[in-house]
Amino acid sequence: MESLVLLLVALICAIQAVRSAQLLIAALWLAGVSACIALFLYALGAHAIAVIELSVGAGLVTILMVFAITMVGEDSEPHQPVVPRWMAIALPAAVLILAAGLLLNAGISSSADAAPDESLSAVLWQLRGADVAAQLALIFAGVLGLLALLADDREEPGASSLWVEAESDEPSAQFRVAEKSEVDLEEVGSPQ
Amino acid sequence: MIWGLVAAFALLAVGLYGLLALRNLIKLTIALQLMMKGGLIAVVLAGDAVGQRGLGESLGVTLIIADTVAAVIGLALAVLVRRRLGSLDIEVVSKLRG
Numbered sequence: 294m295e296s297l298v299l300l301l302v303a304l305i306c307a308i309q310a311v312r313s314a315q316l317l318i319a320a321l322w323l324a325g326v327s328a329c330i331a332l333f334l335y336a337l338g339a340h341a342i343a344v345i346e347l348s349v350g351a352g353l354v355t356i357l358m359v360f361a362i363t364m365v366g367e368d369s370e371p372h373q374p375v376v377p378r379w380m381a382i383a384l385p386a387a388v389l390i391l392a393a394g395l396l397l398n399a400g401i402s403s404s405a406d407a408a409p410d411e412s413l414s415a416v417l418w419q420l421r422g423a424d425v426a427a428q429l430a431l432i433f434a435g436v437l438g439l440l441a442l443l444a445d446d447r448e449e450p451g452a453s454s455l456w457v458e459a460e461s462d463e464p465s466a467q468f469r470v471a472e473k474s475e476v477d478l479e480e481v482g483s484p485q
Numbered sequence: 486m487i488w489g490l491v492a493a494f495a496l497l498a499v500g501l502y503g504l505l506a507l508r509n510l511i512k513l514t515i516a517l518q519l520m521m522k523g524g525l526i527a528v529v530l531a532g533d534a535v536g537q538r539g540l541g542e543s544l545g546v547t548l549i550i551a552d553t554v555a556a557v558i559g560l561a562l563a564v565l566v567r568r569r570l571g572s573l574d575i576e577v578v579s580k581l582r583g
């Protein structure tokens with residue numbers, strides 16, 4: 294029963310995240326969806342993935358979203374969608390109808406009472422070791438993509454001119470600091 | 486079990502509606518996240534249904550990682566488009582000519 298309530302709340306949060314006009318509010322609704330799904334997975338018995346979903350989905354992604362929205366600011370959503378409104382409603386409705394037909398014909402039953410064959414760690418590190426390596430590569434690709442996308446800040450004219458000035462300035466401040474430190478050392482050592 | 490799959494497909498449908506109807510780049514990222522979360526529920530429940538919960542959970546971990554990387558790249562693209570073009574509207578981006 295509590296799982297059904299959690300799924301309903303997650304669905305309401307998802308609808309509100311799409312309907313919300315403000316980006317920050319939409320990001321918070323999305324965090325609510327992640328939290329509800331994490332609780333549902335915990336109630337299902339998938340404890341490890343529930344913790345990962347709660348920390349990554351509701352934590353990290355929400356922080357990234359709030360950070361990005363703070364950088365770009367609120368932008369008003371244009372009222373006219375790219376595709377016609379009826380098509381935007383009809384296609385998801387068709388997906389739902391097809392999925393409902395598949396579920397009714399499949400006769401899926403839960404095997405939650407049966408003991409799980411292997412734990413998550415055994416599957417992850419023994420059966421799917423190559424996939425773990427691919428996931429690491431994916432994370433590094435994401436980091437590199439992020440750095441490549443946001444690297445244009447270093448090429449701003451003001452920033453580059455500062456570097457040029459610092460490099461062409463002779464005698465540099467470092468030499469002055471070094472000279473001053475030698476003088477200070479002589480002053481300290483002179484009383485002896 | 487069956488309600489979990491119904492909710493998973495409903496999340497998929499809500500995300501698909503968002504992808505089709507919205508024009509803000511960050512809202513599109515949020516809609517993509519919703520679809521991924523529907524997929525996460527479906528994968529874990531499918532592993533539970535066939536008696537291989539560990540395999541379903543490991544696929545779910547893969548999905549969470551791919552979901553997070555997609556969100557990071559999408560948000561970085563949104564920030565870059567906003568800086569370069571001054572708008573988050575995908576119509577502005579689609580008018581670019583290389």
